[in-house]
Amino acid sequence: MQTLRLTVDPHDLASEASRSSLSRAAEILRSGGAVALPTETVYGLGADALNAAAIAKIFAAKERPSWDPLIVHISDTRMLQQVVSSIPESAQKLIDAFWPGPLTLLLPKGSAIPDAITAGRPRVGVRMPQHPVARALIREAGVPIAAPSANRFGRTSPTTAEHVAEDLEGRIDAILDSGETTHGLESTVIDACEEPCVIYRPGVISIEQIHAAGVDACIFREAPEKHAAEPASLPSPGVGLRHYAPRAKLILIDGSGEAQVAALREALQRALQKGVRPGVMLPDTFETTANESGAIIYHWGKWSDAEELAQRLFAGLRSLDKAGATVIVCPLPVSAGIGVAMRDRLMKAARKG
Template identity: 45%
Template sequence: MERDNGSTQRLVVDPKHPNPSVIREAGAVLRQGGLVAFPTETVYGLGANALDPRAVTGIFRAKGRPGDNPLIVHIEGPEALANYVERIPPAVSKLAERFWPGPLTLVIENRNKFPAVVTGGLETVAVRVPGHPVALALIRAAGVPVAAPSANISGRPSPTTAGHVMDDLAGRIDLVLDGGPSGLGVESTVLDLTGRNPVILRPGGVTRRELEAVLGPVELDPSVDGQAPGGKPRSPGMKYTHYAPRAPLLLFEGCGKESMAARILAEAGRLAGEGRKVGILACEETAQIYAREGYPVVVAGRRSDPESVAAALYESLRRFDRMEVDVILAEGISEDGVGLAVMNRLRRAAGGNIIAGPS
């Protein structure tokens, strides 16, 4: 479906009690092969009928997404899995009882129900049950599983508001359901259940500790720390530079907040001496240190509360675009809990530009 610039419709919905007529309209768009952006509890997703290869191809075209990057299929409940997968691992029922609906994606074997454009040509498929009333209502109204990556231009910071979606995709998609800001602010955790041991391919809203409380030991894929995976990526967020603002980002990690602030100020002074406009991504605890020196600062939550950093991260990165800085110096945080997901996103946004502190 061709779209002229500005043809994307934006409809406001109550995030807790979405208007049934609006949801029915959006569901019809999906059934007819169109693209609908919608809120989830993590970020905004860009949905298409997961059983329609032509519709799913439209997601890749709208986003400029690499074709070997698999998509996550959103379903209305765990009972729907039997319709689409060959073998449901025993761990699924335990995880579904604890975390679904919610920010956990499971990679399991595909039963050839989903086209290769959804799975990235793999013999596995990534599925989840979203925990947002609008997302669940849309899936039910559509009557089909919904393939949905984040609703942004590929590589950009993920969208946490409908405004972010419009900034990136207006004129490229059919409809945006505006359900207000998403809550968690980072994507779902992706857990691979197809091997001998469960492996986190992408950290997110469900922490490693929470998973291990249900399953026992859970491994981390090396790509979580920024290493490139061999072969095709098994999950979104593994292979490519993601979540990146327009200006290059330099990530500082591995030291205490006072030492980190000193190192950031030293690098900021060097870059400013070269005539470059420096922006600093900081936590509340250290923001004034940089502001006193005259640097533009964007505050992304509190170091003592990684959930607040996660919730603010993508909006903070997009603010630097509006500030038109030449380079961004970003504070790292502890990898405890959701901090692991935050650091994964910052490492991807930095594209390897990382300054590690003393071990």
């Protein structure tokens, strides 16, 4: 299969080039094809959410197991009626506070949604993206779009069209290129049918923001042994224990201040003594740690700017993989705000399969 490359300027959707690309991508989706598209979180691999044969192409291209459910993307609240059967009060509060935006709600599944999307479960993940190109494409296609991240299953999520091509070139119909994504981390996933609501995947929208919107919520915890065997189905997208992983072995450094800097330096030295050239996700305040170590350095950003670190996280892991690192050493951000989501992704990426 030849993968078509299309370009849309997110700042000029009305240009002839942008309109042509959106029209072609929408045509592919309506005809049952698979198109990688930008969202404000990461690039997604989209297909018509009402077409079971099209959904099967997502699973085949990603090599994604059938037990891992997908998220459905909509362009407006009218389209939501095609996807869900009801909207609980807590869900409406979250919709009012955060849509369009990086929040996925688990809601009662509508009858038009194929069981493959929900892995046979009665609730479907749905969100309204904020990215102008994603919204324009869904409107142009005229159908809700199922779209997990546009990468091979278990790999690092893509934040550019080039990342998508690295994993899926020749496996999907088209890639819609609109530059880098804004947030660089996937959406928060919350089950709005439970009381309190359950956050299955921490993301860009923090638990503090959810509480501030007047919704009680707690974060889902599951024992690692629950996934020792292949599950029948997962309760939500994004809860697989081994996920977001680079090819290189990932070594995480927890702590704070000088103790964390010293631990990172020691980890780099141990790797070098074993004869491998490590990569390092290096924040600005850690600069002297690795400058003379011989490590492959990815300049991650300001340690004090969690949003910048989040936006560059997956790009950094992919960059170090591409540069040939066989071990990646990475400090863990503080567990607050979007740092909770970064720690979630890093700990899942570092877990042995």
